[in-house]
Amino acid sequence: xxxxxxxxxxxxxxxxxxxxxxxxxxxxxxxxxxxxxxxxxxxxxxxxxxxxxxxxxxxxxxxxxxxxxxxxxxxxxxxxxxxxxxxxxxxxxxxxxxxxxxxxxxxxxxxxxxxxxxxxxxxxxxxxxxxxxxxxxxxxxxxxxxxxxxxxxxxxxxxxxxxxxxxxxxxxxxxxxxxxxxxxxxxxxxxxxxxxxxxxxxxxxxxxxxxxxxxxxxxxxxxxxxxxxxxxxxxxxxxxxxxxxxxxxxxxxxxxxxxxxxxxxxxxxxxxxxxxxxxxxxxxxxxxxxxxxxxxxxxxxxxxxxxxxxxxxxxxxxxxxxxxxxxxxxxxxxxxxxxxxxxxxxxxxxxxxxxxxxxxxxxxxxxxxxxxxxxxxxxxxxxxxxxxxxxxxxxxxxxxxxxxxxxxxxxxxxxxxxxxxxxxxxxxxxxxxxxxxxxxxxxxxxxxxxxxxxxxxxxxxxxxxxxxxxxxxxxxxxxxxxxxxxxxxxxxxxxxxxxxxxxxxxxxxxxxxxxxxxxxxxxxxxxxxxxxxxxxxxxxxxxxxxxxxxxxxxxxxxxxxxxxxxxxxxxxxxxxxxxxxxxxxx
Numbered sequence: 001x002x003x004x005x006x007x008x009x010x011x012x013x014x015x016x017x018x019x020x021x022x023x024x025x026x027x028x029x030x031x032x033x034x035x036x037x038x039x040x041x042x043x044x045x046x047x048x049x050x051x052x053x054x055x056x057x058x059x060x061x062x063x064x065x066x067x068x069x070x071x072x073x074x075x076x077x078x079x080x081x082x083x084x085x086x087x088x089x090x091x092x093x094x095x096x097x098x099x100x101x102x103x104x105x106x107x108x109x110x111x112x113x114x115x116x117x118x119x120x121x122x123x124x125x126x127x128x129x130x131x132x133x134x135x136x137x138x139x140x141x142x143x144x145x146x147x148x149x150x151x152x153x154x155x156x157x158x159x160x161x162x163x164x165x166x167x168x169x170x171x172x173x174x175x176x177x178x179x180x181x182x183x184x185x186x187x188x189x190x191x192x193x194x195x196x197x198x199x200x201x202x203x204x205x206x207x208x209x210x211x212x213x214x215x216x217x218x219x220x221x222x223x224x225x226x227x228x229x230x231x232x233x234x235x236x237x238x239x240x241x242x243x244x245x246x247x248x249x250x251x252x253x254x255x256x257x258x259x260x261x262x263x264x265x266x267x268x269x270x271x272x273x274x275x276x277x278x279x280x281x282x283x284x285x286x287x288x289x290x291x292x293x294x295x296x297x298x299x300x301x302x303x304x305x306x307x308x309x310x311x312x313x314x315x316x317x318x319x320x321x322x323x324x325x326x327x328x329x330x331x332x333x334x335x336x337x338x339x340x341x342x343x344x345x346x347x348x349x350x351x352x353x354x355x356x357x358x359x360x361x362x363x364x365x366x367x368x369x370x371x372x373x374x375x376x377x378x379x380x381x382x383x384x385x386x387x388x389x390x391x392x393x394x395x396x397x398x399x400x401x402x403x404x405x406x407x408x409x410x411x412x413x414x415x416x417x418x419x420x421x422x423x424x425x426x427x428x429x430x431x432x433x434x435x436x437x438x439x440x441x442x443x444x445x446x447x448x449x450x451x452x453x454x455x456x457x458x459x460x461x462x463x464x465x466x467x468x469x470x471x472x473x474x475x476x477x478x479x480x481x482x483x484x485x486x487x488x489x490x491x492x493x494x495x496x497x498x499x500x501x502x503x504x505x506x507x508x509x510x511x512x513x514x515x516x517x518x519x520x521x522x523x524x525x526x527x528x529x530x531x532x533x534x535x536x537x538x539x540x541x542x543x544x545x546x547x548x549x550x551x552x553x554x555x556x557x558x559x560x561x562x563x564x565x566x567x568x569x570x571x572x573x574x575x576x577x578x579x580x581x582x583x584x585x586x
């Protein structure tokens with residue numbers, strides 16, 4: 001019996017292809033860390049950028065804004081391209097664009113070429129959902145949970161580890177060395193991907209939605225640009241309000257177009273499912289909470305002690321004290337796998353958010369010594385790591401395998417929106433609560449505490465959203481639950497429940513191998529798909545009771561579409577499919 005493509009990893013014995021190398025997960029996680037480094041690469045020199053580029057501070061901020069915008073636009077687009085044309089291929093393309101962008105930035109000190117280079121660097125953020133999709137397609141289910149957790153956390157791991165490394169380079173070398181190092185990491189990641197990562201054979205049907213990609217890109221830029229530049233332009237200025245209004249209009253029209261498109265960039269009907277919708281909304285809140293600590297702690301640590309509350313640490317020491325945020329996120333991946341295997345990713349997400357809330361709550365009283373910042377970073381790293389690790393599992397448990405890349409790309413976009421909102425709001429809070437000393441704005445302890453309270457409120461909203469997530473039944477996330485061989489065997493047996501099963505036969509009754517069998521629900525949406533085994537057998541899990549159509553197709557045979565009904569109880573419906581001809585009840 002084969003399993004649906006929603007659950008079947010490539011590389012198992014029944015696919016006829018070799019299994020993936022044991023280095024697959026580290027290589028993909030390394031790629032995620034490399035592209036995430038681009039987001040915080042210039043944080044240590046952010047105050048010096050106007051002088052380094054010979055421009056005004058308002059212009060210098062585009063060096064950071066451009067990376068954020070291109071990363072947000074790239075994630076859903078690259079995810080969809082990966083679903084259509086190959087995730088490994090698009091992963092290599094993303095890394096290659098990043099390397100080109102890093103080299104452009106390395107060779108210039110002019111503003112415009114620097115912005116171009118940084119835009120190309122941000123484009124590589126699509127590598128993270130592509131890596132998650134490759135893991136989904138290739139890994140056996142007992143290894144998938146911890147692997148996806150590590151890949152998802154790579155966003156925070158890369159950002160956290162980049163701070164001390166970039167600070168060390170910037171303090172003791174020319175700042176252009178940051179980009180040479182980034183390009184070198186990108187080349188290494190490409191080489192490792194070519195050597196270790198095979199191409200996935202899971203493909204989505206249809207064509208790339210170019211108009212949809214353009215509409216989403218314009219809508220996102222119109223939305224994110226005033227968020228990141230609102231403090232400079234004025235939140236009530238005509239430019240800011242006009243862009244927000246334009247974003248709403250463009251995204252509304254884009255949504256109508258996507259709903260009517262036969263091959264949409266983003267399947268909004270799937271996105272509207274409670275499991276996907278509430279996961280994406282919770283992701284925004286997790287993104288908000290992650291970026292607050294990244295903005296507050298480095299500033300608090302580097303403020304001089306003469307302020308009365310600053311901790312007087314150097315740029316490098318401040319980076320080292322914040323680095324455990326990323327390291328803890330990385331080490332929570334195996335912990336997440338154990339917790340999720342027993343209680344499910346929804347519970348793990350809720351637990352992670354509770355830990356984040358505790359970290360920020362405790363942080364309100366732990367700002368008077370460097371070691372206290374270290375404690376805050378470790379606690380928040382554990383919570384954010386658990387929360388981030390849960391997100392791809394929740395998404396993958398709710399979408400078909402052929403939509404994994406696009407769905408995770410959209411989820412990564414939601415996190416980017418969260419960090420963008422966080423950056424804008426916390427920047428505004430710190431600016432409005434700062435003391436002006438000799439013409440220099442100095443952040444205050446009051447501003448830092450208000451920022452932590454905002455993060456706590458965001459986590460509280462995320463917790464509320466997470467409570468609305470539907471409880472996944474075993475058939476929906478069996479590939480994420482197994483933590484032992486015994487569990488895996490049990491889950492294989494569970495696949496026989498609540499399903500259609502049978503054999504695909506030709507007109508003479510001979511089994512047809514590798515015939516594609518698709519399950520279509522009453523709204524015309526794909527609810528599952530699989531390939532028949534060598535003996536013609538197939539099995540398709542049923543997401544809910546009701547009427548369905550089973551469509552079968554194989555080379556050399558006319559297609560077949562047949563109606564079938566499942567009552568939703570824990571028993572399979574046996575159904576043989578004859579090509580061509582009528583359905584034969586087994």
